[in-house]
Amino acid sequence: MKVAVLGCGSVGSQVVRLLGEQADDLAARVGAPVELAGVAVRRLDAAREVDVPTELLTTDAAALVARDDIDLVIEVIGGIEPARSLILGAPEGGASVVTANKALLAEDGPTLFEAAEKAGRDLYYEAAVAGAIPILRPLRESLAGDKVTRVLGIVNGTTNFILDKMDTSGAGFADALEEAQALGYAEADPTADVEGFDAAAKAAILASLAFHSRVTAADVHREGIADVTAGDVRSARDMGSVVKLLAIAELRTGADGEEAVSVRVHPAMIPRSHPLASVREAYNAVFVESEAAGQLMFYGPGAGGSPTASAVLGDLVTVARNHRQGTRGMGESAYADRAVLPMGETLTRYHVAIDVADRAGVLAAVAQAFAEHGVSIQTVRQEGRGDDAQLVVVSHEATDAALAATVEQLRNMEIVREVTSVMRVEGTEE
Template sequence: MRLAILGCGTVGSEVVRLLHEQSADLAARIGAPLEIAGIAVRRLGRDRGDLPVAPELFTTDAVGLVKSEDVDVVVEVVGGIEPARGWLVDALRAGKSVVTANKALLAEDGAALHDAAADGGADLYYEAAVAGAIPLLRPLRESLHGDRINRVTGIVNGTTNFILSAMDATGAGFAEALEEATELGYAEADPTADVEGFDAAAKAAILASLAFHTRVGAADVHREGITEVTAADVASAKAMGCTIKLLCIAARGADATGRESVSVRVHPAMIPLGHPLASVGDAYNAVFVEAEAAGPLMFYGRGAGGAATASAVLGDVVAVCRNRLAGVRAPSESAYADLAVRPMGEALTRYHVSLDVADKPGVLAAVAGVFARHDVSIATVRQVPAGAEPAGRGADAVLVIVTHTAPDAALAATVEELRGLDAVRSIASVLRVEGGE
């Protein structure tokens, strides 16, 4: 079986290394040896260390390599939308199986890839696109197809999980924790994709598509990052017996008209310390799946890194090569449900709201009245004197309110009205609360 490898960076070089080191075992598992037909790179002269491949295998002609009749499987670890989309569509339409780790492309235009795979009768596998080495997509795609999945909640970005874990452990602010993550190599020089939630949103779209048999794209995902999370928020979460995580949440439910639909969102949220995801620290990933028959399922492990991602890539390579030798295809895309994606305003969630207020009679009644006007029920209220916690410095008192579950639009409208209330000096923080109710 002949492989074309597109990209030879952190992941691609690990794929090449593992292909060499495990060649005998891989051949035995597949039933045929694997050979590298070529490796497409941007620059031929770059130092790639001691990779065990002949220099003549490297090429800058990715198009020619993909179209070569001598190639059975295309492995794409370049990333980005273009030119990767064109390469993979061409390969799939020509009947070549594709293994990709390209979460951005799958979330942006997975439909084009799936349609091309159907046209060419080829396999499209992408386990490495979400949660690195964790076997997650294959279980959603195959193992749980006899069940109904109602909700998927996950920590799918290692950089943000490291930052929030560091803030929780040390009391540091966001900027300090990001600096540490950068020094340790967990954060890129430009961390925008991670800290603003773009990476997690792409993965959420892929998870929702598989879980709910519906095409969900990145544009369908409500996205918020962690840059506004403060040390005060972390301290307040601790006082509630919670921790803060950047969560991707995909849930099945009824829309405003009662029709079945899905909600897909990414945002920081407080979760109780007893929640299965609360103890996931450092740069690890974990995904919590709730299915009707199987019940709750937890997937946990390393969500990033060259070796971890290469492990998932090679698992897919073995699968597609076995299929080609047997003359069969993997199950095609399952998008029969075609459910609508609910707007964020219809998502059911809870809020944690910290208010700097004047410490005088009637304030609590006025604040409670705002919640009541928007039909939002208050679960708990905690009042502390000014200066008792960071959010209250400079105010007479701090009110910390946690709501019961309500539509996000009603909660957002409540907060907006609170901003104009005379007794409210400022809104120190607003965070969603997940789990525990």
């Protein structure tokens, strides 16, 4: 089994290290030796975390992929190009692929799956979602006899670190981001994490697998955490909740009565008793609900060179076993072909905190605004504060459009001084 590794950054170098250190175990588990046949890098003379024999290094990734003797290409470059061309080239040349490239899979997964299937080769990507946590294989295989109804994931370590910091220290977003950057949990340009792009790519991959449908990053409703305030976090705390950035994929009945996929990334309040609430710092976890199994959770490190390399090598062993048997894994299935529900039609719950004039009739007026949009209120908490009062309303489930329209109307009411916090509520029973 000859392996080419494309990219020798934090993940690639750990893959190379483990291929060496675990060589005997890998050979025993596969049933044949696994040989590192080449490593494609951008610069031959760059500093690397591991020593790679010079004769294995090349800057010509395409030529490495095209070599006749390569059985497996491990792509850990990331990004769209040249990764896509290289991944498409591998099965043409007879090689299977293991990749950690969530952005590419979420943008153009079906093209990759089709190329692999057409050539009778494997394409595995456990490392693309939640690092070392085995979640794609359980969704695809362990739960293959069950009906998954909901996936709630904390799949971005950077934003979880920032929100956890805001929760424990009371800091605002900017200070918590600065600390995350100082500690290496956030990049200098934190956009991909903070604005939810990374989580949205993972949400698309999770939704595709869970619901046997094609869901791309463009289908995912996305809101980041840059607007989460210390007040939001305090407000969550007051109601026994915590703010998390969630990747949510669930089956919902659309306006046409058909089951559709709701897939979104946004900050939400979840009760502190929920298993996801105790996921601290940069850890990841994915919570899965299915009809027969009930509630499952998968927890672990969601990033890092070594954990991600563990997931890559797990896929390598599977591909190598398939290769030896002359078979391939099942490939992707999109047979259910479910539609993606527009965010406006998705049922959600809102937590809304409002500063109002403290006078008679205010609560009635606010309640009336909710009622006009057909939104039922679950709880209201009122606190007098000098001249003002604060109302905290938690709604029952309603369409996101109706809830958004309600908040818009509240903002325009004369008795409302300010809508201080609007956030969705997840992880509770209706």
